[in-house]
Amino acid sequence: MSGRIPNNIFLIGLMGAGKTTVGKLIAKNLGKTFYDTDHVIEQRTGVKIPTIFELEGEEGFRKRETAMLEELGQQDNIVLATGGGAIIAPENRVLLKQYGYVIYLRANVNELYLRTRNDKNRPLLQNVDVKAKLEQLFHARNPLYTETADLIVDTGHQPVAVIIQKIESALQALESTCKP
Numbered sequence: 001m002s003g004r005i006p007n008n009i010f011l012i013g014l015m016g017a018g019k020t021t022v023g024k025l026i027a028k029n030l031g032k033t034f035y036d037t038d039h040v041i042e043q044r045t046g047v048k049i050p051t052i053f054e055l056e057g058e059e060g061f062r063k064r065e066t067a068m069l070e071e072l073g074q075q076d077n078i079v080l081a082t083g084g085g086a087i088i089a090p091e092n093r094v095l096l097k098q099y100g101y102v103i104y105l106r107a108n109v110n111e112l113y114l115r116t117r118n119d120k121n122r123p124l125l126q127n128v129d130v131k132a133k134l135e136q137l138f139h140a141r142n143p144l145y146t147e148t149a150d151l152i153v154d155t156g157h158q159p160v161a162v163i164i165q166k167i168e169s170a171l172q173a174l175e176s177t178c179k180p
């Protein structure tokens with residue numbers, strides 16, 4: 001971040017961390033347009049994410065995700081909820097940092113488990129021990145989320161309104177330090 005506040009805000013974090021819920025509210029409060037990369041990919045392809053995984057594998061889906069980050073990142077005045085694995089590819093981490101302010105919504109594995117255990121639209125959690133898979137994903141991805149983030153907000157047991165307030169306060173503090 002150099003000197004000015006970016007118009008774009010990108011939310012990263014594991015599935016179930018609250019990126020879509022928080023993103024919609026932040027966008028509304030700040031007068032920005034909200035996008036969710038997974039939802040846009042589904043709209044464009046006409047199929048659900050699990051179907052893309054089934055037909056193209058995770059690698060095929062990740063290529064679509066990178067193209068979507070590149071396209072949406074170049075827009076102006078947006079809040080973007082990324083897929084949980086968007087940060088796996090180094091080029092995606094560069095894109096996120098280049099095009100906006102990155103906020104890592106962090107939740108512990110138990111909280112993520114409670115939020116995702118019955119969700120059938122998460123390909124990486126199908127036919128596996130959900131808690132063990134979340135634990136593995138958290139340990140693999142947490143360093144990447146942390147390295148990419150401009151701000152880390154724990155989403156734990158806090159009400160969404162508290163999370164929104166923390167983010168907006170951090171953005172206001174950033175804005176006041178960037179003014180000439």
